[in-house]
Amino acid sequence: MLRQRVDDATAGASLERRLRRRWRLREKLIESWVFLAGILTIVILLGIIALLLREGLPAFSYTPPWEFFFGTKWYPVSEPPTFGITSFFVATLWVTLVATAISVPIGVACAAYLAEVAPAKVRETVKPIIEILAGIPSVVMGFIGLMLLSPLVQSAFDLNTGLCGLSAGIMLSLMSLPIIISVSEDALRAVPDDFREASYALGATKWETIRHVCIPGALSGITAAVMLGVGRAIGETMTVLMVAGGALAVPISPTNPMMPMTAAIASGIGNAVRGGLQYQALFAIGLILFVLTLAVNLIADRVLERQKRKFAR
Amino acid sequence: MVMLALALVLTACGGSPSTSIKIIGSNTVTPLSSVWAEEFMSQNPQVSISVSGPGSGVGIAALIDGTTDICQASRVIKQSEIDQAETNGVDPHEIQVASDGLSVVVHPSNPVSELTIAQLSAIYTDQITNWEEVGGNDAPIVALSRDTNSGTHVFFKEHVVQMLGLPTEEKSLEYGPSVLFLPSTQEGIDEVAQNPNAIFYPGLGYVTEEVKPVAIKRTASDPGVLPSAETVLDGTYPISRPLLYYTDGEPTGVIKSFIDYCLSSEGQEKVSDVGHVPLG
Numbered sequence: 071m072l073r074q075r076v077d078d079a080t081a082g083a084s085l086e087r088r089l090r091r092r093w094r095l096r097e098k099l100i101e102s103w104v105f106l107a108g109i110l111t112i113v114i115l116l117g118i119i120a121l122l123l124r125e126g127l128p129a130f131s132y133t134p135p136w137e138f139f140f141g142t143k144w145y146p147v148s149e150p151p152t153f154g155i156t157s158f159f160v161a162t163l164w165v166t167l168v169a170t171a172i173s174v175p176i177g178v179a180c181a182a183y184l185a186e187v188a189p190a191k192v193r194e195t196v197k198p199i200i201e202i203l204a205g206i207p208s209v210v211m212g213f214i215g216l217m218l219l220s221p222l223v224q225s226a227f228d229l230n231t232g233l234c235g236l237s238a239g240i241m242l243s244l245m246s247l248p249i250i251i252s253v254s255e256d257a258l259r260a261v262p263d264d265f266r267e268a269s270y271a272l273g274a275t276k277w278e279t280i281r282h283v284c285i286p287g288a289l290s291g292i293t294a295a296v297m298l299g300v301g302r303a304i305g306e307t308m309t310v311l312m313v314a315g316g317a318l319a320v321p322i323s324p325t326n327p328m329m330p331m332t333a334a335i336a337s338g339i340g341n342a343v344r345g346g347l348q349y350q351a352l353f354a355i356g357l358i359l360f361v362l363t364l365a366v367n368l369i370a371d372r373v374l375e376r377q378k379r380k381f382a383r
Numbered sequence: 384m385v386m387l388a389l390a391l392v393l394t395a396c397g398g399s400p401s402t403s404i405k406i407i408g409s410n411t412v413t414p415l416s417s418v419w420a421e422e423f424m425s426q427n428p429q430v431s432i433s434v435s436g437p438g439s440g441v442g443i444a445a446l447i448d449g450t451t452d453i454c455q456a457s458r459v460i461k462q463s464e465i466d467q468a469e470t471n472g473v474d475p476h477e478i479q480v481a482s483d484g485l486s487v488v489v490h491p492s493n494p495v496s497e498l499t500i501a502q503l504s505a506i507y508t509d510q511i512t513n514w515e516e517v518g519g520n521d522a523p524i525v526a527l528s529r530d531t532n533s534g535t536h537v538f539f540k541e542h543v544v545q546m547l548g549l550p551t552e553e554k555s556l557e558y559g560p561s562v563l564f565l566p567s568t569q570e571g572i573d574e575v576a577q578n579p580n581a582i583f584y585p586g587l588g589y590v591t592e593e594v595k596p597v598a599i600k601r602t603a604s605d606p607g608v609l610p611s612a613e614t615v616l617d618g619t620y621p622i623s624r625p626l627l628y629y630t631d632g633e634p635t636g637v638i639k640s641f642i643d644y645c646l647s648s649e650g651q652e653k654v655s656d657v658g659h660v661p662l663g
Binding site for chain 1: 437463562
């Protein structure tokens with residue numbers, strides 16, 4: 071009987087060993103698969119950078135960088151072609167500025183409401199709805215801007231045409247709102263409750279607590295949210311292509327029709343002869359755009375990291 | 384019951400399209416190609432044809448890359464594109480399938496009803512910026528154009544902005560910086576329909592009741608001519624152009640029978656339905 075039990079035990083141990091070996095093999099497989107998936111995204115990113123550099127850099131041998139950045143004439147299909155992207159760059163700045171100016175105050179206020187004021191039930195209903203807003207395709211946003219917003223903007227500001235940077239900026243602000251709200255709300259909720267309780271204990275009102283404790287506490291997270299929203303606005307293409315108007319003049323006010331860099335690429339790449347001068351110039355714009363959004367995202371990342379460290383205990 | 388369902392599935396498979404033709408290119412030619420494609424598909428159920436219109440340049444690029452069977456274009460292929468095609472082993476073969484007049488349209492409330500080519504050129508190069516200067520109200524002009532993807536953009540630039548073939552021809556003229564470049568013809572029509580100050584140049588097929596075509600005078604001393612099938616065909620309307628199909632080499636097989644259908648009298652009848660001008 072004792073012997074029997076010992077046998078059972080050894081059998082059980084060998085089974086366990088076998089299981090463990092199989093388990094380890096599976097673990098290895100999954101590990102390498104996850105590793106490959108991780109590497110793949112890096113390889114793709116490096117590939118994109120290499121492609122942008124290879125196709126875009128030759129543009130600067132035809133147009134020196136100085137003239138490319140500060141030239142105001144863009145005649146890609148003329149003989150000889152001229153490439154200057156000042157107007158596109160300024161247009162991108164205007165559109166992003168308008169989008170940020172609208173979406174940041176609304177977004178942060180909304181996040182503060184959701185995180186600090188709203189009862190749990192309201193928050194649980196409203197947050198998914200806001201996230202749905204992020205899922206609306208940009209071409210639909212463009213269509214709404216074209217049909218509904220641009221006539222409104224035209225009559226409200228007494229403009230020659232409603233297709234202008236302002237309309238595009240307003241549409242873009244709607245598109246970056248969900249990101250700003252969602253990330254800022256997370257940042258606000260990461261502020262420890264001790265802070266709020268201490269503030270109340272000192273006799274502060276709810277508003278004073280939000281204004282002087284919660285928002286400063288979550289400031290780095292909110293900054294990251296804003297940067298992510300800005301990154302979205304800079305890179306958005308379809309909406310600005312449809313709504314911004316697409317004029318080549320350097321816009322001096324957001325109510326001018328303008329062509330941001332993304333729209334310039336989209337409206338020219340189809341006609342560009344592959345490897346030709348226009349093709350290279352458009353890739354060069356793409357390269358600049360990539361550097362711009364990369365910088366914005368890196369800053370956002372760095373700031374978010376700081377936020378995490380601040381409350382990690 | 385199961386057998387019946389199976390039989391149905393099988394016949395459905397048997398009747399499904401076995402050959403497909405892809406047509407990519409000009410936004411202007413898209414409505415015409417779509418009508419032809421629908422008609423041809425209903426006569427030949429085994430063929431499926433897809434039509435898309437991102438612009439002539441895109442179509443030609445697709446032909447060069449071998450990703451389309453037919454390229455529809457509203458401008459002639461450029462020498463640089465032919466060279467590129469040849470290095471890719473593609474031999475672009477040109478077939479004119481119809482003609483088109485570029486109408487110039489304004490808002491129905493705009494009193495201007497006649498413009499010369501020189502005036503249009505001045506409007507599109509920002510030299511004339513107020514409707515008063517061409518006999519209209521005291522209001523700023525909002526000049527709309529297609530973007531550089533479009534064959535219409537290039538055609539209008541050469542024939543109107545640079546006044547090709549007129550004594551005043553000037554090759555160095557370009558669209559002015561305040562001209563708005565739009566990604567589609569329909570967007571231009573929509574904007575003109577709601578903006579009293581706008582002017583745009585859609586193909587004849589796009590003109591609707593909501594916009595007003597303007598009579599065009601070749602020079603100030605010529606009579607103004609409104610765009611129509613007749614005036615394009617007899618050559619009195621100054622802004623007209625061929626609508627073209629490009630294939631890789633002479634078309635063969637089902638592509639040839641499709642193009643033969645387009646060029647047949649039955650196919651050419653559809654041309655006027657869509658608002659373009661049939662081949663004479």
